[in-house]
Amino acid sequence: MKGFLPVILLCIMAVTASAQITQDATKQLRIYEDDDYFNVWGRGTDRGYSNGSSIGYLYMKKKKSVFLDKWILPAAGRNAVNVFEWSAMQVMITPNQIADTSFNPKDFYYAGALYATHGLTSYNPEKKYSFHSEFVFGVLGPWAFAKETQTFFHKFIGYQPPRGWEYQVPNAPLINYSFTYEKMLWSPVDYLEIIGSANAKLGTMTTAVSALTYIRAGLFNPYFGNRCLPVAVKKRFQLYAMARPQFTFTGYNALLQGGIFKSRDTNFEELSNYQQTRMRHFSIGMDYGIGIVINRATISYTQKTRTEWMSGTGKHSVGNITLLIPISRKTIPGN
Numbered sequence: 001m002k003g004f005l006p007v008i009l010l011c012i013m014a015v016t017a018s019a020q021i022t023q024d025a026t027k028q029l030r031i032y033e034d035d036d037y038f039n040v041w042g043r044g045t046d047r048g049y050s051n052g053s054s055i056g057y058l059y060m061k062k063k064k065s066v067f068l069d070k071w072i073l074p075a076a077g078r079n080a081v082n083v084f085e086w087s088a089m090q091v092m093i094t095p096n097q098i099a100d101t102s103f104n105p106k107d108f109y110y111a112g113a114l115y116a117t118h119g120l121t122s123y124n125p126e127k128k129y130s131f132h133s134e135f136v137f138g139v140l141g142p143w144a145f146a147k148e149t150q151t152f153f154h155k156f157i158g159y160q161p162p163r164g165w166e167y168q169v170p171n172a173p174l175i176n177y178s179f180t181y182e183k184m185l186w187s188p189v190d191y192l193e194i195i196g197s198a199n200a201k202l203g204t205m206t207t208a209v210s211a212l213t214y215i216r217a218g219l220f221n222p223y224f225g226n227r228c229l230p231v232a233v234k235k236r237f238q239l240y241a242m243a244r245p246q247f248t249f250t251g252y253n254a255l256l257q258g259g260i261f262k263s264r265d266t267n268f269e270e271l272s273n274y275q276q277t278r279m280r281h282f283s284i285g286m287d288y289g290i291g292i293v294i295n296r297a298t299i300s301y302t303q304k305t306r307t308e309w310m311s312g313t314g315k316h317s318v319g320n321i322t323l324l325i326p327i328s329r330k331t332i333p334g335n
Helices: 002-011 067-072 146-157 266-274
Strands: 027-035 048-059 081-094 111-124 129-140 172-186 192-203 206-219 237-253 282-294 297-306 316-326
Touching: 027 081, 048 146, 048 316, 067 129, 081 146, 111 146, 111 172, 172 206, 206 282
Parallel strands: none
Antiparallel strands: 027 048, 027 316, 048 081, 081 111, 111 129, 129 172, 172 192, 192 206, 206 237, 237 282, 282 297, 297 316
């Protein structure tokens, strides 16, 4: 992880934080990587939310949704542009001193999660709003193989091995539902958009609500697309800067507090009795970056900074690299 940073910064000069639709590509591959050593200010770390890796398949379809898709993944009107997705992701959280073999009650627990996501982003081009809904299912704890992943990559790049995974949170199932609403607030000119957003999550992984504002300026196609395909994809080259201030209230986070079966694990219960830091319910964050889109492909880098998640651990910043690669030249189904 750490050894890759100079190469990445040389190869990647830009990016965007938003997985905006590409209306002339009905199938896309998304590669997504969070790492707290990615830092535009050169202050990378290896603690807290340390890493998140994901690969996803985004697609449009003509066939109407049935069963769960119809009921839990709502569309933004009859004429919405609908982008479905399947993805797999692994995340890990570690304390500040990963070389320490003892438990530190003033820091994060070791925690890993492995889960799949099925979701829908539905854009309404006329009314300029969107719904993003997703269903998450997976596992927390040793079943997520976060220890093995971090150990392998640290050995691969010649970095210090993590030695405290024996203190990680216990195994537990993860089932979550998330819903996000976005609405255009102000766009006085073609090169400026301000979008308001609200998000809610509920389940055994995370229960939280957030309020966000997405601001971007530069050269880009309309965020909510357009029913007229030539208008929606008019700019084949896009370059813009973005910022996303946000406020979050978190009621529960299994990676920070342990999963729903933590009371059945006597070893973890004993650690919890000594734990001195506690999850912060309120946090403030800021995402910022720049973006490049060439034809139908997007490469992205976003710096995501948050106030402390756990009391006494301080604010934290994670860099994100995202690639959106089109794998189909078809237009929107029905157009």
